[in-house]
Amino acid sequence: MKKIVYSLAVALMVATSAFAQQTPREEIDLKSWQHLSVEQSGVYGVNTQKALDFLKQKNKKAQTLVVGVLDSGVEVTHEDLKDNVWVNPNEKKDGKDNDKNGYIDDIHGWNFIGGKDGKNVDADTLELTRLFKKAKEKFETSKDAATNKTKFPAEYEKYTELKKEYEAKFAEAKQMSSQMKMISDNLSKPLDVLIAELGDQKLTEEFMLTYEPKSQEAKQGMMLFAMVPKEAWAGKTMKVFGKEILDEINEGYKHYSEQEKYNLNLDFDPRSIVGDDYSNIKEKSYGNADVDGPDSNHGTHVSGIIAAKRGNGLGIDGIAGDGNVRIMSVRTVPNGDERDKDVANAIRYAVDNGAKILNMSFGKAYSPDKETVWEAFKYAADKGALLIKAAGNDDLNIDTDIHYPTVYNDKGVAVSNNVITVGSSTSDSAVLKSSFSNYGKKSVDVFAPGSEIYSAIPTRDGVYKSNSGTSMASPVVAGVAALVWSHYPTLTAVQVKQIIMESVNKNDQLTDISVTGGVVDAYKAVQLADKMASKK
Incomplete structure (x- = not known):
């Protein structure tokens, strides 16, 4: 389920008391709180500006890094994203497969939930x-x-x-x-x-x-x-x-x-829209080049968190929006549950076309073809890519209530070492875990800002908006990882994961509900990356 309303509407059903925090809420800029420094404000942001200052002080020049956003689609023409969108250098919009990768006119990515006739899946079943x-x-x-x-x-x-x-x-x-x-x-x-x-x-x-x-x-x-x-x-x-x-x-x-x-409609079947053979798990060359799709609200918001252009005076500043990170849109997620076949193909497409980081802000309770997804995880690991995924929004312990896709097989063993699972944290230091966020001492690696995150949405829907969810927390981590890796390109995916996990700001509230017991910190991450890279 993708468009879960963990929001103010849910709060209408329950009376909730306010919590104290070190910085009065009235003094917090809720349009950018994810960038704050906990040392300076008491708010567990990711300390973006100090990280950027450190990189500037070190005179670190970044290399271009591609982040694949596997989501509902991305408005690639958005005013705050268009300068940081991936462009396939070997493809032309001419109805031909110029780069011979099996996908025609894939200028900005690919749409695995669309048909060759241009029609797209919007809604799907669970x-x-x-x-x-x-x-x-x-x-x-x-x-x-x-x-x-x-x-x-x-x-x-x-x-x-x-x-x-x-x-x-x-x-x-x-x-x-x-x-x-x-x-x-x-x-x-x-x-x-x-x-x-x-x-x-x-x-x-x-x-x-x-x-x-x-x-x-x-x-x-x-x-x-x-x-x-x-x-x-x-x-x-x-x-x-x-x-x-x-x-x-x-x-x-x-x-x-x-x-x-x-x-939940037993009679609804979107295959009639796109003609996709869902039973053919090995099929790969299907879909179309429409990376926006009928509803790119979720994917555009996610992309803005990662790489909305910094310093342009528009909307928001993405964590890695300084011009070195490019967003590749891989449309994978409908209004409903994603298909395992589409997830696996989206992962393979992204890494085959140069994405080093994949953000996966989706998930579901059942995965009939989970082995296919695990094979894609391994494929991405072999290609040196880092996968960052949302923990889910059901306030469940996913050590026991599995949230797919998971990196753990049925025996509880990780199928690859290139996945970071992210829980959502709030701007309230007294109550760090977002009420909706899934958790798990084994299955959730880190927490990151995910409540009330202001970011881009499609222009037709209003340009910018605040959303909440682990869907927002995951791209915060993807943004931090992209900031680190673009400036320290000699690092491996496993090393970037290690850096993210070892540089968190720990808090007792998160100790028993995550692997690291902390919230990601970009400044500490780039410091650790600098030390690690200098040893190479």
């Missing part, structure tokens, strides 16, 4: 839906269903588990879409009134305690502040906060409605 549908046919609707139940008892037991999980998720989607619609209907007018009353007023705790609403509708809108955490509104204007809330509620409604219509 892997749970696919497995349940297949098992249901075997044990409920086929002519041999009755005998299959006794002939395959273990499979039938698994089917009953899938059925229970599927029906629970479908019921949840139906209930939540109804609730989100009701919340939207009830809050839209009161919030509009509050925005009209307060507009550009900055919301602080002191102001909120003394403010007296001017109308009954404004009073109704004020009830919202008792239901969401202080961190959701402190330091923002009412105009900004109100728009964020309404956007998130409407996104929540859209998410759960689409679960009913597509993700």
Whole structure:
């Protein structure tokens, strides 16, 4: 599930107390907090500027490094990304496969969830839906269903588990879409009134305690502040906060409605859109060159975190956006669960075409062709590439509740040594783990800023926006890794991983829920990289 609404909309269901932090929230620039230094601010950012200053002091000249973003697509013409987008040097847009790599017109990457006729998959089912549908046919609707139940008892037991999980998720989607619609209907007018009353007023705790609403509708809108955490509104204007809330509620409604219509719909099959043979796991030359696709919101946001151009006065500064890192878009992830075949092919395409770092901000609960993905992990390791992936957003211990793709096989042994799994941290030093973030003493390597990260979104959707998720934390680490590796190109993928993990800022809150027990730090990473590279 890709477009999970771990956001302000969820907070509407639960009253949450505010937490203290060393730097008052009102003083934090929430559009760039991931760059802060914990030593200077008390906020566990990744210390980007000090890392850049160190590299400048050392007179380190960076080499171009390509980061493959395996995602929903990337708006490669975005104002803050277009200068840092990968261009295939051996390909022309002429309908021919100029570089003979099997992909026609792959100027900026490739789209593995599209058809040769230019049509694209937007929505898809969950892997749970696919497995349940297949098992249901075997044990409920086929002519041999009755005998299959006794002939395959273990499979039938698994089917009953899938059925229970599927029906629970479908019921949840139906209930939540109804609730989100009701919340939207009830809050839209009161919030509009509050925005009209307060507009550009900055919301602080002191102001909120003394403010007296001017109308009954404004009073109704004020009830919202008792239901969401202080961190959701402190330091923002009412105009900004109100728009964020309404956007998130409407996104929540859209998410759960689409679960009913597509993700959990047993009759929905996107193969009719693109003609892809999902059963042919060995197929490779399929898809099209549309690396943006119908909805590149997620992938564009991820790309901005990594490499939005620094110092151009627009939007945001990417961690590695100083002009040396190029984003390669490999469209892999629909609105639903990614297919294992597409993941494996996306990994191979990216590394075959020069990507040294792959960001993988996706995941799911089931992976029927996981061996194919593991083979791709090994292939990437052999090619010297580093894979950085999101831990997932279900607040689960993924040492026991597996989140795919995982680097660990069924025996619990890592299939390769080139993968970093990332959990999400907050701007609140008193409560570092994001409430939604998965964790695991063995399975989550590091934490990184992932709550309320401001980044690029497609121009048609508004240009910039704050999003939360391990999907945001993973590209923070990818950005740090790219910053390190582009300036110290003699390092290996394994060494870059070692540097990232050994240079974290440790905190007791993360000790038992991750391998390193810390949040990544770019400054400490480049310092360690400098020492390691000088020994070569």
